[in-house]
Amino acid sequence: MERNISVEELHQIPTPKKEVEIVERKGIGHPDSVADGIAEAVSRSLSKYYIEHYGRILHHNTDQVEVVGGQSAPKYGGGLVLEPTYILLSGRATTKVGNDRVPFKSITIKAARDYLREHFRHLDVDADVMIDSRIGQGSVDLVEVYDTKKLEANDTSFGVGFAPLSETETMVLNTEKYLNGELKKKMPMVGYDIKVMGFRQKDTINLTVAAAMVDKYIHDADEYFNIKDELKQLVLDNAVEYTDKEVKVYINTADIKEDGKAVGYLTVTGMSMENGDDGSVGRGNRVNGLITPYRAMSMEAAAGKNPVTHVGKLYNVLSNKIANDIVKEEGNDIAEVLVRIVSQIGRPIDDPHVASVQVIYEGNVDHSKHKNNIRNLVDDRLAHISDLTMEFVEGKIPVF
Numbered sequence: 001m002e003r004n005i006s007v008e009e010l011h012q013i014p015t016p017k018k019e020v021e022i023v024e025r026k027g028i029g030h031p032d033s034v035a036d037g038i039a040e041a042v043s044r045s046l047s048k049y050y051i052e053h054y055g056r057i058l059h060h061n062t063d064q065v066e067v068v069g070g071q072s073a074p075k076y077g078g079g080l081v082l083e084p085t086y087i088l089l090s091g092r093a094t095t096k097v098g099n100d101r102v103p104f105k106s107i108t109i110k111a112a113r114d115y116l117r118e119h120f121r122h123l124d125v126d127a128d129v130m131i132d133s134r135i136g137q138g139s140v141d142l143v144e145v146y147d148t149k150k151l152e153a154n155d156t157s158f159g160v161g162f163a164p165l166s167e168t169e170t171m172v173l174n175t176e177k178y179l180n181g182e183l184k185k186k187m188p189m190v191g192y193d194i195k196v197m198g199f200r201q202k203d204t205i206n207l208t209v210a211a212a213m214v215d216k217y218i219h220d221a222d223e224y225f226n227i228k229d230e231l232k233q234l235v236l237d238n239a240v241e242y243t244d245k246e247v248k249v250y251i252n253t254a255d256i257k258e259d260g261k262a263v264g265y266l267t268v269t270g271m272s273m274e275n276g277d278d279g280s281v282g283r284g285n286r287v288n289g290l291i292t293p294y295r296a297m298s299m300e301a302a303a304g305k306n307p308v309t310h311v312g313k314l315y316n317v318l319s320n321k322i323a324n325d326i327v328k329e330e331g332n333d334i335a336e337v338l339v340r341i342v343s344q345i346g347r348p349i350d351d352p353h354v355a356s357v358q359v360i361y362e363g364n365v366d367h368s369k370h371k372n373n374i375r376n377l378v379d380d381r382l383a384h385i386s387d388l389t390m391e392f393v394e395g396k397i398p399v400f
Contacts, residue, residue: 003351003382007374009367010358014335015294016166021200023172024291026400027180028119029192029212029271031279035065036400037119038087038112039281039304042135045111046093046104047307047393053100057389060093062108062135063304067279070128074266074275076224078216081128085273087112089133091304096137105133120192122214122269151309151349151386158342159315160298161288163323168205171242172198173289175207178238187234189217189227191270193277204246207239211252212267221262228252228264285400287316296338302399307392311343314388315352317397322381326357329377330370336360339378350382 015021026033042062050058071083089112093104109131116125123129165173175196183190191212199206211231218224228251236249256263268274282301285291298316305313319339326337338358347353355378361367391397 001351003355003379004353005355005357005375005378007357007359007371007378010336010338010360012360014360016168018294019202021166021168021198021294023166023169023198023200023294025172025176025196025289026284026291027176027192027194027196029180030195030284031067031069031193031271031273031277032281032284033279033400034116034271034273035067035087035279035281036284036301036303038089038115039063039065039091039301040395040399041115042089042108042111043304043306044393044395045107049102049107050094051393054097057306057308057393058094058097059306060091061305061310062089062091062093063281063301064090065281065304066090067273069273069276069278071276072268072274074215074268076215076218076220076266079266079268081124081268081274084127085129087129087131089131089135091135092137093135094137104135108133108135120269120271122191123271124269128269128274152346153311153343153349154306154309154345155312156343156345157300157312157315158298158340159300159311159317159319160296161316161319161321161323161339162292162295163320163327163337165288165290167243167245168198168200169290169292171205171207171239171247172196174242175209175235175239179209179211179235183234187227187231189214190231191267193267193271193273200245204248205239205243206248206250207235208250208253209235210265212265212270212272214270215266215268218266221257221264224264224266225255225257225262228255287313287399288320289398289400296340307389308386309349311341311349311352313392313399314349314385315341315343317388317399318381318385322355322357322378325377325381326359326374330373333362333365333370334359335362350385352382355382 066088068086070085193212195210197208300312302313323337340356
């Protein structure tokens with residue numbers, strides 16, 4: 001098969017060398033990330049059920065999850081959740097195979113509850129959330145296209161990826177992972193709803209962090225602001241590991257401490273969805289875990305889409321893998337790579353309408369020596385695109 005693969009040189013300033021760069025990451029407890037995580041967990045559970053009972057993954061797309069914020073009354077020493085967060089599961093799935101009915105509502109609600117229990121230990125899943133599954137049967141035409149033996153794209157869509165990450169992007173990504181990972185042992189009062197905004201101007205990187213605090217660990221306002229100061233220093237110490245540039249850190253900038261008044265970002269569960277914040281699938285991080293307005297991006301929501309033939313999921317992940325492969329294989333001659341892959345509904349997923357690779361080279365590099373290598377690398381990745389399916393099902397590939 002001769003695939004339509006375009007490799008071209010791009011003449012522009014690489015992102016890390018531009019005067020300004022902005023990067024954002026919504027942490028795992030942000031309402032949009034909660035929606036993404038549940039959607040993907042539901043897809044994985046359905047896929048495993050289909051494989052176990054029917055030998056293959058059947059048609060489904062569970063990429064419509066809405067998180068509707070509840071109401072809470074946090075206070076120092078421990079507050080209350082007053083009204084639960086409402087979580088709506090919607091989308092489409094195969095609900096009947098021959099005379100067999102698939103217990104899809106039980107599967108999807110259990111998947112959502114298990115995901116919340118696994119990741120958010122301050123959340124009482126039985127009392128603090130209401131989960132409603134409105135997932136229905138897929139339309140006939142899509143079910144017919146969705147034949148796992150044919151492996152034909154069930155959407156006309158595109159995926160986008162780039163590499164390498166800049167220092168700012170790496171710092172933003174790893175700051176959130178640090179706050180929602182290793183730091184929890186030292187500071188359990190730092191909640192899961194964390195957002196990191198990175199803004200670099202020339203050689204100064206500004207990190208603005210919004211971190212929900214868990215009220216039961218904090219006795220009063222003085223302790224809150226002491227914790228905030230300690231957190232600022234820890235974030236700074238972690239951030240400077242990724243750069244030699246000047247780094248400035250700002251924590252919970254909406255807090256008030258003046259004229260005897262003290263207001264902080266306090267929660268009962270460590271999640272803002274407890275008190276009115278809503279979330280939706282696809283409104284947060286792209287598949288590389290970042291929101292990058294200075295880079296090309298797809299607005300496709302990957303979480304919850306079927307992992308067999310939905311190119312909105314496959315091509316976004318594959319584009320990033322290809323970009324990273326190119327940087328790794330072609331060495332220091334590459335400053336930046338941008339990959340775009342576009343499909344046509346009904347076309348084989350390993351034969352996209354076009355796979356476009358644009359490369360910014362360092363200095364006076366002879367790009368002709370890289371062109372064939374890049375083309376072969378893309379061709380090989382496309383030929384093995386189906387390898388991604390079980391990696392999604394096993395939870396080995398993050399999509400937000």
